[in-house]
Amino acid sequence: MCVTCGCSDDAKVTVTNLQTGEAQAIERPTQPQAQALTHDHHHDHEHAHRHDRDHDHGHHDHEHPHDHSHDHHDHHEHSQPAVLAAVAGMHAVTVDLERAILDKNDRLAERNRAWFEGREILALNLVSSPGAGKTTLLERTIRDLKNEIAISVIEGDQQTLNDAERIKAAGAPAIQVNTGTGCHLEAGMVRKGLESLKPGFGSLLMIENVGNLVCPALFDLGERAKVVVLSVTEGDDKPLKYPHMFRAAELMIVSKIDLAPHVDFDLDRCEAMAREVNPNIRSIRLSARTGTGLTEWYDWLRASRAQGALTAAQ
Amino acid sequence: MHEMGITQSIVAIVAEQAAGRKVKRVTLEIGQLAAIMPDAIRFCFDVVAQGSALDGAALDIIEIPGRARCQDCGAEVALAEVYGHCGCGSRRLERLAGQELNIKSMELEIA
Numbered sequence: 001m002c003v004t005c006g007c008s009d010d011a012k013v014t015v016t017n018l019q020t021g022e023a024q025a026i027e028r029p030t031q032p033q034a035q036a037l038t039h040d041h042h043h044d045h046e047h048a049h050r051h052d053r054d055h056d057h058g059h060h061d062h063e064h065p066h067d068h069s070h071d072h073h074d075h076h077e078h079s080q081p082a083v084l085a086a087v088a089g090m091h092a093v094t095v096d097l098e099r100a101i102l103d104k105n106d107r108l109a110e111r112n113r114a115w116f117e118g119r120e121i122l123a124l125n126l127v128s129s130p131g132a133g134k135t136t137l138l139e140r141t142i143r144d145l146k147n148e149i150a151i152s153v154i155e156g157d158q159q160t161l162n163d164a165e166r167i168k169a170a171g172a173p174a175i176q177v178n179t180g181t182g183c184h185l186e187a188g189m190v191r192k193g194l195e196s197l198k199p200g201f202g203s204l205l206m207i208e209n210v211g212n213l214v215c216p217a218l219f220d221l222g223e224r225a226k227v228v229v230l231s232v233t234e235g236d237d238k239p240l241k242y243p244h245m246f247r248a249a250e251l252m253i254v255s256k257i258d259l260a261p262h263v264d265f266d267l268d269r270c271e272a273m274a275r276e277v278n279p280n281i282r283s284i285r286l287s288a289r290t291g292t293g294l295t296e297w298y299d300w301l302r303a304s305r306a307q308g309a310l311t312a313a314q
Numbered sequence: 315m316h317e318m319g320i321t322q323s324i325v326a327i328v329a330e331q332a333a334g335r336k337v338k339r340v341t342l343e344i345g346q347l348a349a350i351m352p353d354a355i356r357f358c359f360d361v362v363a364q365g366s367a368l369d370g371a372a373l374d375i376i377e378i379p380g381r382a383r384c385q386d387c388g389a390e391v392a393l394a395e396v397y398g399h400c401g402c403g404s405r406r407l408e409r410l411a412g413q414e415l416n417i418k419s420m421e422l423e424i425a
Contacts, residue, residue, distance in 0.1 A: 092338050092421045097331060099417045101323050101342075183316065215316040218349060243396040244349045277397040279405045 013189055014178040016161055017196045018168045026192050105219055108187035112222025115194070116205070120312045122305045123205040125185075125221050127245060128229035129238075130211030133255040133288060135163045137229065137297075138206055139170040140288040145298060146171050149305070150203035154193040156185040156210045163208065173197060184215035187222055204305065213242040224308060225250035232260045236270035243277040251282050251300065258287040317354035320415075321362045324355075328420050329367045339372045339421035347380040347396050347412035380412030 016023040100106065116123045126134045135155075142151050153174045155164040164176035175193040177185060190207060199205045207223060209216045217226075228249035230238055233256060239246040246252065252274050254267060271283045284300065286293025328340055340359075344350050352375045359373045380393030384400035385408055391400050393412060399405055 091424050093424055094339075094419050094421045095331070096419045097328070097417045098419075099327055099331075101320055101327070101415045101417060103327075104323075182319075214349070218316060247396055276405065 012180050013182065014176075014180075015189070015192050015196060016164065016176040016178070018161065018164045018174045018176060020196075022196070024192070024196070026189070102218065105187050108191060109220035109222040112187055112191055112194070113224075114222075116222060116224070117308070117312060119199070120202045120309050121199055121205050122203075122301070122308050123207060123221075123223045124304075125207045125209055125216070125223035125226045126229060127209045127213065127216045127226055127249070128211060128231075129213050129234060132211070132229045132231040132234065134208050134211070134229050135166055137253065137255060137286075137288045138172075138208060139166055140291075140294065141206075141297070141301075142167065142170040142172045144294065145204075145301070149301070150200050152197050152199045152203060152205055154185075154190060154197065154205065154207045156189070156208060158182070158210060179210055183210055183212050184219050185209050185221060186219050190221045202305070202309070204301065213238070213245045217242075217244040217248045224304065227251045227253060229253045229255050230270070231256040232263055232265040232267070234265075236265045236267070237273060239270065239274040239277050246274050246277045246281065249278065249281060251284065253297065254283060254285045256287060256289075257285045257292060258290045317351060318358050318362075320350060321355055321358035324359075324417060325362045325366055325368050327417055332367045332420060332422060335367065336423040337368045337371045337420050338423050339374060340368065341374040341376065341418040341420070343376045343378055343414045343416040343418050345378045345380065345412040345414040347393060347409065348415045349396075350415060352377060376418065378411055378414050381410045382407035382412075383410055384408075 013026045014023055015026060112123070115121075126138070128134050138153060142153075145151060151172045153164070153167045153172055155167060155174055155176045156179060157163055157176070158179050158181065160178070161176045164174040167174035175197045177189045177193055179185065179189070185207065197205075207221055209221075213228075226245075226249040228245055228251070230252060232254065235241070239252075252271075254270060257267070260267065267285060274281050274283060282300070284293055284296045286297055288294070324340070324342065328337055342355070344352050344355070355375065356373060363369050363371060380395075380398075382391050382393050382398070382400075383389070384391055384402060384404050385406040386404035387400060387402040389400055389402065390410070391398065391407060393407070393409070397405070398407060400407060
């Protein structure tokens with residue numbers, strides 16, 4: 001259990017389809033699947049691997065436990081540790097791995113991305129701290145655009161089906177992913193959600209991440225863009241406090257601007273700080289309650305969809 | 315933060331690659347802009363490694379400083395933070411290094 005935010009590996013992740021009521025427990029997908037795969041190096045030990053990965057075999061001997069085995073050079077055999085130690089000149093041997101720690105998530109995210117591109121689906125990863133108004137913005141967006149664009153939603157929260165129920169009530173199919181104690185969505189969870197949600201060709205998929213401005217920045221879900229929502233009831237210096245997230249986002253939505261007159265939130269200062277961290281970030285100020293700024297948001301969505309269709313056509 | 319989950323991934327990947335052999339040392343490369351605190355990884359590592367092939371293994375972390383190239387003047391800039399400026403005033407920086415999050419190598423015991 002993580003002492004800072006509660007991340008845990010033994011947390012069961014649940015995916016609930018709000019349309020069918022069906023709930024499925026999944027294992028936390030960051031843990032690599034057991035693979036009979038050990039890389040090998042010219043100077044030392046045995047080599048056991050499956051043939052489902054590409055890597056350099058070099059000129060050494062190796063064993064294929066599933067089908068055949070062959071030894072070309074006795075001194076390379078792991079069954080002769082004394083010789084091995086002499087070759088290595090010590091009692092330990094260093095094996096280069098050069099593996100990205102988040103490799104598994106990144107690969108799953110790329111699969112999701114290809115799946116979206118093939119179907120011209122605009123997938124957006126909505127991130128914010130808890131309570132910034134992501135779900136309220138989605139409810140309003142669904143109500144306003146549902147006759148124009150097919151929208152579906154994957155909701156991420158540690159617990160409860162509340163948000164997915166709100167989305168369903170607003171008129172869009174929703175899947176709730178409960179991460180247990182996990183503090184972010186991962187590509188494998190989104191994939192699981194997609195299997196159940198089955199978003200259609202050319203549709204808009206909103207992935208509402210767990211409210212957290214830290215960890216979701218690290219985990220690619222396969223989305224076209226991250227959209228960070230920052231409400232005026234938070235500090236206007238959040239872009240500097242959480243630069244990774246604002247750096248990763250393409251669009252910043254400053255929400256609840258109807259409350260701006262009542263709080264000390266300097267909109268210009270906030271946007272300047274966001275640009276300090278990410279010169280290319282775009283900002284839209286809006287209020288899902290009063291409707292201010294929504295046209296600009298919808299235009300951004302339309303333009304992003306059109307851009308996706310264009311890319312697919314090329 | 316997320317270092318616990320990251321450490322679990324590290325231990326799982328290395329244990330898998332070690333295929334039952336005892337791991338004496340693990341070397342990581344962590345960029346200083348990667349949003350990962352090496353101290354938090356060190357803190358988690360011993361706990362997570364317990365009972366695995368990595369139990370008792372040493373952990374070396376090579377920290378890689380942030381570097382970027384200015385997209386306006388082409389100069390190379392050192393980055394201490396995830397964002398920064400070039401001497402020419404530009405903020406349009408292409409990151410060259412500092413975001414690494416890799417398992418570089420493992421040292422296996424030879425029986």
